[in-house]
Amino acid sequence: MKKKLILTILAIVAFGIFGYCYVWYGGARNVSAEDAVFNVTSKSIIAEFDADIDKSNTKYLEKAIAIKGIVSKADQKQVILDNTIVCDLKELDPAIKEDQEITLKGRVVGYDDLMGEIKLDECTVINND
Template sequence: MKRNKIIILTLIILVFVVGGLVYNYTFNTKHRNISVEEATVSMSAENLYNHFYNNEKLATTKYLDKVIEIEGKITSVENNEIILNDKIQVSFNIDKMPKVAEQILLTIKGRCVGYDELLEVVKIDQATVINKQN
């Protein structure tokens, strides 16, 4: 009987400890603000795509989850995304989507999410416009 009480008490303590850790991890993590971070690298959309196309593993090591600055021509505009040079898929936050049109030269800053082998595009999210040229 005493052994059962010890086991139950241990389980209750374990549940509280695990619950506290999960709560702390979920609600107390600081979220990155990509728009105020400095870009670690700046390059053309074509260059970034070629890095991933030629050596995806190395490019992933170098650029994944890094803030990068990309310049390219807009080839497609959809909802809160644009495509640069048919190779870079750029996602904006809904409230930060710039008013742009196709064939405009654009420089953006965002977080590199990786390479989508199926669509053959490099994905950038949390992007902001640095420079827009007609």
């Protein structure tokens, strides 16, 4: 009986350590290497979020998407498309200019309903028209 108890406790501890290491050291997600789950325009995705936030969050949140729009503002590490999509870039791309059409791929991290903005991170340039 005592042997079974010790083996059970050791098994639980081993699974706990494995789970901890898996979660903590599992590696960072590389969105640029992933295929985009959805290809959308900035206007269409904003319309979806305005219509139904919960449904859109379920559909897009934490997923890699390709999004096309006109650059409203571009600075060191951030691009804003059509004044509504805020994209944090992985690396600075000096070729990005305001008022140009561009397609970016990134991970949707959320929708700010107060500002009416969708936020993406780990963005990379797919197409710089």
